[in-house]
Amino acid sequence: MRLADRISRVEASKTLQVKEKALELKARGIKVVDLTAGEPDFPTPxxxxxxxxxxxxxxxxxxxxxxxxxxxxxxxxxxxxxxxxxxxxxxxxxxxxxxxxxxxxxxxxxxxxxxxxxxxxxxxxxxxxxxxxxxxxxxxxxxxxxxxxxxxxxxxxxxxxxxxxxxxxxxxxxxxxxxxxxxxxxxxxxxxxxxxxxxxxxxxxxxxxxxxxxxxxxxxxxxxxxxxxxxxxxxxxxxxxxxxxxxxxxxxxxxxxxxxxxxxxxxxxxxxxxxxxxxxxxASVEIQKMRKTFEERRNYIRSVLDGNEYLSYVNPQGAFYFFIDISKAFGAAVNGKQLSNSVDISTFITENYHLVTVPGVAFGADNYIRLSFAAAMEDLQAGMTKLTEAMKALMELKRSH
Ligand SMILES: Cc1ncc(COP(=O)(O)O)c(C=O)c1O
The missing domain is CATH 3.40.640.10 (Type I PLP-dependent aspartate aminotransferase-like (Major domain))
Structure with missing residues (x-):
């Protein structure tokens, strides 16, 4: 049976590989830090x-x-x-x-x-x-x-x-x-x-x-x-x-x-x-409170990224995401396979550091990953430690290649 042409024009989610990896880890009882959320983590006022x-x-x-x-x-x-x-x-x-x-x-x-x-x-x-x-x-x-x-x-x-x-x-x-x-x-x-x-x-x-x-x-x-x-x-x-x-x-x-x-x-x-x-x-008071919390989280992540020579970003002045350039890690090789795009890097970080991010290719920019700060501070702290360690490991893999 045939499907309409318009369906073949529309692409399936490019983030599937990373999502599947995260689900697989969760199913094995492994705790993952998921920083992919596209929605505020606060209850509706x-x-x-x-x-x-x-x-x-x-x-x-x-x-x-x-x-x-x-x-x-x-x-x-x-x-x-x-x-x-x-x-x-x-x-x-x-x-x-x-x-x-x-x-x-x-x-x-x-x-x-x-x-x-x-x-x-x-x-x-x-x-x-x-x-x-x-x-x-x-x-x-x-x-x-x-x-x-x-x-x-x-x-x-x-x-x-x-x-x-x-x-x-x-x-x-x-x-x-x-x-x-x-x-x-x-x-x-x-x-x-x-x-x-x-x-x-x-x-x-x-x-x-x-x-x-x-x-x-x-x-x-x-x-x-x-x-x-x-x-x-x-x-x-x-x-x-x-x-x-x-x-x-x-x-x-x-x-x-x-x-x-x-x-x-x-x-x-x-x-x-x-x-x-x-x-x-x-709800104006409530939305101001949420805004302030987002800003504190943004400031925290920025302070960690500023100390990392391998990661660069443009300071977000709004919304609740960091779009981070991870392309310095391209060329690192794992089990004989060179990592060369945002899906590879995002999958590596998920698999080895249990931190889930969205590959930039989903947003039309393959040198980046997106990290959401619509998450509790303790998750952000754990996530940033994992990201720092992952980048260090990737750069070592790249050097030893
Ligand atoms: C830029 C942008 N526009 C629109 C939407 C859709 O929002 P809504 O939940 O109102 O459909 C989103 C949700 O992620 C978004 O990020």
Whole structure:
């Protein structure tokens, strides 16, 4: 029996080998330190949970409007105006089952076969695969030589008549970099005259360190009409399992996204929507506490990495990941096999040091591994000791080769 062509275009997870190794160790009763988490390790703040429970108790458990309940959409408008300087009416908001669905809705609404969608690498794993699902072709621009930030000249070089959209992500998963207002302005200059959509994924906007500030590229002159702003509750409010995200944009594109969603999943969970209102209304103190804890962990890991001559990184100013250059270890040989990419190194560290990380190839950058600090301090301490020992061993193996 045949499967659709689109399935063969979409790649299976590149992190499978490492995951399988970790599972095998766990099955043998070996304790592993798993620093792969893409979600906060904190419980959802209690006032948010309470709002969900109240929704169930009140029987608020039926289909809602496809684009979300008016009260939530109104609150999202207020949030976007207050935090990001973006003015929308509630009809310009669509609430979905996570930001992931919002991005897919957006791509289905604007891109198709023959179109190109620009993605800066390192990128979040789902962007290229979602672009392929829409029928369009991902065009990946490597930013590793410029501190993981897309440069205006690079962007200009990749634009052509097929370009239909760019996916933009600040703060970025996996690098933690944040674009400054000035940097966004230089990209905006290139984008303003173009007839392309800017899908701006701002899901980590509340997890910022030092004095970093988040700017939405959509807030820059003349870009609002081209932008689809994506955000959600998973990361900032520790609500990954509630599956709640939203998008804002010009009315025609939101209507198109609503059409897609109406035949796919319909509305996001009614219970989660009520919880989302409580998150926006009542959880600001809790999200600050989580942010502060992330910052302490970031500072700790940075202090260990700074003392390691074999590992380099770009300081994350947001999100909860370190993207670490491990390429100095390439060429080390184990049992006659040369380790030459991020899967090899990540698998070696898992197998021999019982520390699990995500190989950078999953994010389009094979010289790196991603380490998440959405984990307890004691795990981070154990993990950093293991990483230090593993790199030392790899460098010795390389020298003795
Ligand atoms: C950059 C980025 N965008 C979107 C998402 C999806 O978030 P959600 O849980 O809202 O679907 C993630 C989750 O890992 C992410 O890292």
């Amino acid at each position: 209690s006032m948010i949970g309470d709002a969900g429970i109240e929704a169930i108790r009140n029987g608020f458990t039926r289909y809602t409007a496809n684009t979300g309940i008016p009260e939530l959409r109104k609150k999202i408008c207020q949030k976007l105006e207050k935090d990001n300087g973006l003015k929308y009416s509630p009809e310009q908001i669509i609430v979905s089952n996570g930001a992931k669905q919002c991005i897919l809705n957006a791509l289905f609404a604007v891109a198709q076969e023959g179109d190109e969608v620009i993605i800066a690498a390192p990128y979040w794993v789902s962007y290229p695969e979602q672009v392929k699902l829409s029928g369009a072709t991902p065009v990946v621009i490597d930013t590793s030589a410029t501190n993981f930030k897309l440069q205006a000249e690079q962007l200009k070089k990749h634009l052509n008549r097929q370009t239909r959209a760019i996916i933009f992500n600040s703060p970025c998963n996996p690098t933690g970099v944040i674009y400054t207002e000035q940097e966004l302005k230089s990209l905006a200059k290139i984008l303003i005259p173009e007839d392309i959509w800017i899908i701006t994924d701002e899901i980590y906007e509340k997890i910022l360190f030092d004095d970093a500030q988040h700017f939405s590229i959509a807030s820059l002159d003349n870009l609002l009409e081209k932008s689809i702003v994506i955000n959600g509750f998973s990361k900032s409010y520790s609500m990954t399992g509630w599956r709640l995200g939203y998008a804002a944009g010009p009315l025609p594109v939101i209507k198109a996204m609503s059409k897609v969603q109406s035949h796919y999943t319909s509305n996001a969970s009614s219970i989660s929507q009520k919880a989302g209102i409580a998150a926006l209304d009542k």
